Amino acid sequence: MIFKRHSDLPFERDQSTRFLPWIVALMVFLGVLMFAAALVVSDAVDTWDSTLTGRMTVQIPERVANPENTRSLAGLLQATAGVEDVRIVPDGEARALLIPWLGKEIVASGLPVPALIDIKIAPGARIDPVLLRARLAETVPDITVDDHRNWLSALITLARTAEILAFAILALIASAAIIAVIFTTRSGLAVHSAIIELLHQMGARDTYIASQFQLQALMLALRGGIAGALSATIVLLIFGWIGQGIEAAFLPKLSLSPLGWLALLLVPAGAVLIAMLTARMTVLRALARMP
Amino acid sequence: MLSFENVGMRYGVGPEVLRDISFKLAPGSFHFLTGSSGAGKTTLLKLMYLALRPTRGLVHVFDQDVSITPRTELPELRQKIGVVFQDFRLINHLTAVENVALPLRVGGARQSEIDSHVRELLSWVGLGERLDARPSTLSGGQQQRVAIARAVINRPKLLLADEPTGNVDDRIAVRLMYLFEELNKTGTTVVIATHNNALVEKFGHPVLRLDDGELTIRRKSDARGPM
Numbered sequence: 201m202i203f204k205r206h207s208d209l210p211f212e213r214d215q216s217t218r219f220l221p222w223i224v225a226l227m228v229f230l231g232v233l234m235f236a237a238a239l240v241v242s243d244a245v246d247t248w249d250s251t252l253t254g255r256m257t258v259q260i261p262e263r264v265a266n267p268e269n270t271r272s273l274a275g276l277l278q279a280t281a282g283v284e285d286v287r288i289v290p291d292g293e294a295r296a297l298l299i300p301w302l303g304k305e306i307v308a309s310g311l312p313v314p315a316l317i318d319i320k321i322a323p324g325a326r327i328d329p330v331l332l333r334a335r336l337a338e339t340v341p342d343i344t345v346d347d348h349r350n351w352l353s354a355l356i357t358l359a360r361t362a363e364i365l366a367f368a369i370l371a372l373i374a375s376a377a378i379i380a381v382i383f384t385t386r387s388g389l390a391v392h393s394a395i396i397e398l399l400h401q402m403g404a405r406d407t408y409i410a411s412q413f414q415l416q417a418l419m420l421a422l423r424g425g426i427a428g429a430l431s432a433t434i435v436l437l438i439f440g441w442i443g444q445g446i447e448a449a450f451l452p453k454l455s456l457s458p459l460g461w462l463a464l465l466l467v468p469a470g471a472v473l474i475a476m477l478t479a480r481m482t483v484l485r486a487l488a489r490m491p
Numbered sequence: 492m493l494s495f496e497n498v499g500m501r502y503g504v505g506p507e508v509l510r511d512i513s514f515k516l517a518p519g520s521f522h523f524l525t526g527s528s529g530a531g532k533t534t535l536l537k538l539m540y541l542a543l544r545p546t547r548g549l550v551h552v553f554d555q556d557v558s559i560t561p562r563t564e565l566p567e568l569r570q571k572i573g574v575v576f577q578d579f580r581l582i583n584h585l586t587a588v589e590n591v592a593l594p595l596r597v598g599g600a601r602q603s604e605i606d607s608h609v610r611e612l613l614s615w616v617g618l619g620e621r622l623d624a625r626p627s628t629l630s631g632g633q634q635q636r637v638a639i640a641r642a643v644i645n646r647p648k649l650l651l652a653d654e655p656t657g658n659v660d661d662r663i664a665v666r667l668m669y670l671f672e673e674l675n676k677t678g679t680t681v682v683i684a685t686h687n688n689a690l691v692e693k694f695g696h697p698v699l700r701l702d703d704g705e706l707t708i709r710r711k712s713d714a715r716g717p718m
């Protein structure tokens with residue numbers, strides 16, 4: 201029935217409502233991309249965080265590196281409190297890590313490479329890398345102990361900043377959408393003032409009139425929201441498809457989880473909700489000022 | 492039901508259109524409102540249907556002082572008032588049925604209760620064939636009947652009609668008057684502004700007469716006096 205009958209106000213005739221779906225579509229498009237970027241970055245940071253905390257790497261410079269040194273250090277580490285697991289990184293693997301930076305030829309041509317020992321720290325345990333280094337240096341001098349903290353914390357700071365920026369932009373986009381809805385609604389109020397006066401004369405409450413604008417905003421925003429979300433999805437799928445080709449050992453996979461895809465629906469849903477509420481508030485406030 | 496005490500009304504800084512108007516309408520009464528063009532009939536009705544507030548004096552509608560009635564209480568009062576506007580004020584993008592249904596919808600009635608009721612009333616005023624027509628495709632007299640149907644559809648406690656028979660022939664005018672009298676018999680207070688002296692004579696209800704912004708009341712007994 202509701203689809204059959206006409207709205208009391210002839211919205212389809214006013215110009216101002218024509219461009220609202222386009223604005224919403226554009227905003228939802230940008231919003232979804234922004235939100236997707238934020239989700240991917242935040243996922244990636246979490247992955248780095250969990251794979252790198254709880255790990256340390258002992259580096260033995262190639263001058264002093266020999267299987268004997270490595271084995272005795274590994275033995276020492278094994279006996280250290282808080283160490284859960286010790287793994288001597290095979291020479292091939294250590295070289296492979298350098299290939300992305302130096303190229304295959306140089307790495308394969310007998311480039312001197314330090315020996316590496318990976319340590320996994322027991323959950324909850326804390327090992328001070330400086331103290332550990334001092335103790336190990338008694339056996340083999342010149343070694344270094346890296347807990348990846350510096351590198352990781354800088355990266356995390358960068359990623360978090362990017363995330364905050366993404367959400368700030370999302371908020372700006374939402375504000376712009378709100379302003380667009382306010383203007384459309386205000387112009388609608390002006391265009392239809394005669395009918396609104398008539399409805400008031402019949403005893404319509406402000407909420408009755410607001411509901412009509414709200415329903416109209418719902419329809420327009422839904423149209424724009426669906427269009428914007430669909431186009432953004434297409435762009436994301438294309439990005440994902442291109443991204444498949446990039447294999448980087450040091451980068452975690454940049455991709456959206458199924459939950460992430462679902463979370464993206466928040467953007468068009470939010471846009472529709474914001475449009476409805478804004479239209480309603482705008483009408484109620486404008487009408488309350490009337491005599 | 493309705494009372495005016497020393498009411499004066501002016502638009503902006505213009506002259507007083509109405510001066511020292513005092514009268515009371517008893518519940519269930521039926522009055523004509525006459526006066527030459529520009530005498531202030533529409534202005535007086537607007538004060539009654541709460542579209543205007545008096546510049547001086549007191550207007551009570553349903554025993555409420557309209558000058559101090561808060562905005563939030565106006566809808567409740569207005570839902571009890573049916574108005575036939577001199578210029579009809581039909582909504583052009585809605586059909587005749589939808590126009591007439593409006594007061595019911597505003598009052599929160601359900602669609603199922605609305606439809607048959609509306610169609611029946613429109614048929615009664617002779618528009619059974621034009622139920623789904625847009626106002627712009629109706630003749631002046633047909634539009635007027637839609638406006639009347641809309642004003643009476645929810646059986647208002649107070650019916651105010653501004654020239655409701657101005658665009659129809661005498662036969663239909665009389666039929667519409669019967670509609671108002673039917674409504675009046677069920678307790679509705681009715682005021683009808685009209686230029687049609689024949690109708691005033693025929694139905695013989697008391698007359699509120701506006702002359703140069705001042706009001707005189709002629710009772711039923713001397714309805715056939717000089718005029």
Ligand SMILES: Nc1ncnc2c1ncn2[C@@H]1O[C@H](COP(=O)(O)OP(=O)(O)OP(=O)(O)O)[C@@H](O)[C@H]1O
Nearest residue numbers: 502505508526527528529530531532533534535577
């Ligand atoms: N909105 C307005 N602003 C200024 N003056 C107005 C306004 N409405 C009416 N008037 C003036 O008030 C006077 C009374 O007008 P009103 O419409 O009440 O007359 P009326 O008796 O209904 O006339 P008619 O029989 O032609 O409908 C007229 O002189 C008119 O010019």
Ligand SMILES: [Mg+2]
Nearest residue numbers: 532533577653
């Ligand atoms: Mg008039």
